[in-house]
Amino acid sequence: MSDLKTLVSRALEDKERINTLWRSLQMMLESRQVAMAELGEDALPRLLETRRYTAANLDKLVAKVVEKVKEAGGNVYLAKSAEDAARYVAEVARNRGVRLVVKSKSMTTEEIMLNRVLEEIGIEVVETDLGEWIVQLAGQRPSHIIAPAVHLSTSEIAKMLSSRLGTNVEPDPTAITRVAQRVLREKFLAADMGVTGANIVVAEAGAAIIVTNEGNGRFVTTFPKILVTVAGIEKIVDGWVDAFNVLRVLARSATGKQTSVYVSIFGPRRTSIKGGGESEFHLVLLDNGRMEAQKSKWLSEALRCIRCSACFNVCATYRVVGGHVFGDIYTGPMGVLWTAITRGVERAAQISPLCISCGICEETCPVSIDIPMTISWIKNEKGKKTRTDWALS
Incomplete structure (x- = not known):
């Protein structure tokens, strides 16, 4: 540094x-x-109860997720380190001849430096969250976990996009969004693999949940034949009631909205547009210091x-x-x-x-x-x- x-x-x-x-x-x-x-008076106490249970029961919850994902026909991998997690995803991509990966916003994949690992083996990686796409094209890293490009002004973004894309982009949010839609639509249609993080992993169902305010998350999880979700083990909750306890606070505390525009739930039984009944789901559960932190x-x-x-x-x-x-x-x-x-x-x-x-x-x-x-x-x-x-x- x-x-x-x-x-x-x-x-x-x-x-x-x-x-x-x-x-x-x-x-x-x-x-x-x-x-x-x-928020109702019970919202924060119930959220705190849910999160305390997770922090105290990581081993138990991880075992439950593994059982449920496998039971439903999915693939699950327990990664001890960031390098271990990135290596697994890279092997899945290489073994299946993946050429293009589209991603939904995920700080956990930033943590394991997945983009760099995939690019080193010749795979194109495209961020599809608008803010993440902007900072990727700018050659920067996210400066904020939910607003990756919050440090950039509209004029800076337009100037950068004009230079990178070889076309004039007006310094207007609507114009910038339309350019992104045009470019990313082609990437979604051509993608071999989708990669997401997870805001929540529900142990009793072996399912992942992502919350987004753009439609890109839905495209990433439904278009490609292969879907890989990378989640820190602390994102696991025991059941659907616990997931609700998180969801009813998360958007309000993050963006000031009652709920996110999209709440997407998916797992091993997903059927993709390109893969149909042969769709694949891989859940990578990341430790990378979390189990040790539990003891501190x-x-x-x-x-x-x-x-x-x-x-x-x-x-x-x-x-x-x-x-x-x-x-x-x-x-x-x-x-x-x-x-x-x-x-x-x-x-x-x-x-x-x-x-x-x-x-x-x-x-x-x-x-x-x-x-x-x-x-x-x-x-x-x-x-x-x-x-x-x-x-x-």
């Missing part, structure tokens, strides 16, 4: 970027406040996270410097915790000084994760411990 002071200095010089980010996050924050106020007094709390990004929108540091400075693969306040889990405490310690310990993120978190104190613990560790030492804390 580059020197943190240098990155911060550069970020502070870019006034347009700061204004773009601040305006976008303020809109999300205000919408969230209204939506969350409309501090990092175990992060396993409750529903990836709503509410902590981003209130973070004084993130609202100014953004996720390309305040973050690693996972960005923002929760990104410090998830960097510690998935890439080690030492790496997380490099970005932890950006937390000013104001505590607002904890007050905002719908599952009551003590983010500031956990970051303080990471600061105190100063990278002296590795993941294998967490259980001793």
